[in-house]
Amino acid sequence: MMTWLKLAVRNLFRNRRRSLFTILAIALGFAAVNVLGGFTDYIFSNLENSYIHVQANGHLTIFKPGFLKEGKLDPTRYLLDEESTKTIEEILHHYPEVLVVTPQLHISGLLSNGKVSTIFLASGRIPSDIRTINSHSRGLASKFQQFTGRPLEDDVVYGVGLSRGLAEQLNLDIGATGVAMAPTVSGQVNALDAQVFQLFSAPIEALDDKLMLVPLKFAQSLYDTSSVDRLIVLLENTTQTEPIRKRMAQDFNARGLNLEIKTWNELSTFYVKVKQMFDIIFLFTFLIVFTIVVMSVINTVSMAIMERTREIGTLRALGLKRGGIVVLFAAESLMLGLFGSALGVVLTLLTWSGIALFKPTWVPPMITGRVPLEIYLVPEYMAFSVILLGVLSLMAATLPVRKAARMEIVTALGHT
Structure with a gap:
């Protein structure tokens, strides 16, 4: 397995610019979802704390x-x-x-x-x-x-x-x-x-x-x-x-x-309505961002397959089975997802650190005074995002690479 991963990493560096932009797209998507998730968690937690403790209900x-x-x-x-x-x-x-x-x-x-x-x-x-x-x-x-x-x-x-x-x-x-x-x-x-x-x-x-x-x-x-x-x-x-x-x-x-x-929460109707609203916003943002990320991975893998069709034919001629071709490109796609997620974790932590350092304040809707703005780190969201991005990256590579792996060896070697 380690051999496949080493080959996948080397292949990613063969086209550094394309791989870099794909990793950045994944990282920004990861950070956007988790920063928004941390913000919604901050909203929910503070609404709860405000009603129970600050307003003394x-x-x-x-x-x-x-x-x-x-x-x-x-x-x-x-x-x-x-x-x-x-x-x-x-x-x-x-x-x-x-x-x-x-x-x-x-x-x-x-x-x-x-x-x-x-x-x-x-x-x-x-x-x-x-x-x-x-x-x-x-x-x-x-x-x-x-x-x-x-x-x-x-x-x-x-x-x-x-x-x-x-x-x-x-x-x-x-x-x-x-x-x-x-x-x-x-x-x-x-x-x-x-x-x-x-x-x-x-x-x-x-x-x-x-x-x-x-x-x-x-x-x-x-x-x-x-x-x-x-x-x-x-x-x-x-x-x-x-x-x-x-x-x-x-x-x-x-x-x-x-x-x-x-x-x-039965008495705080404002909390319930705000939570429902932010849950819907988060769901739509999550779907949009991760759809863009998946399309970026599909585009990168498809271009790599087109450029390396002869290489696929050569590997098949040397005895590598179709499943091996699928595993090779799937490993590359997985590494894109993992590298992007790792960079996304860094971007999320940098955003959290910046807000914690500067301590900005804001005036939420229907609130009369300024309150501190915070972003919470939610490990559950981050772990789920890493797993989901890894799975989606694997799935994104499956369709184009299976099609390429089914090519006849002679056709693949003669591809221009």
């Missing part, structure tokens, strides 16, 4: 049944009372995989600066729990400050955070005070002073003029209730999400709790 969310369908129309019907909340926390306290269990109450109403008012959507959370969830964030995005100003505090009820668009609309800067108004669970109008502790960028541009972050006690005081509408559960690992959900459902049923448990 956790891996699992517990609701009362029907909240997601009808809760927007009448949210007070689907609140979890203190007793239910304590029972849930008690059950999950015995799960070693659970890192954080924290209640939340999402509210809406009007925010006023004393002159004008506008609608707000607020998430009432326990700030210390949110910081714990944020601390498990990974990647370069985790190093970026998510807000300007001071952190919210558990016991400072009036301190709130405003999205930058909302603050600009009401002309409220850090330290300014506004008034939040909303109907209580009993239907009466309530109002609370709210001092701006921080300004943050909304995760979606369309909501940048509406979002607030408030302590849980603020939300409960405004709605005049001690209940919450959900519990957020953070796990050690994302892969544990589905098994833990099934176990939680069994334990809740055993305690007589009728609850609905949703995973992070």
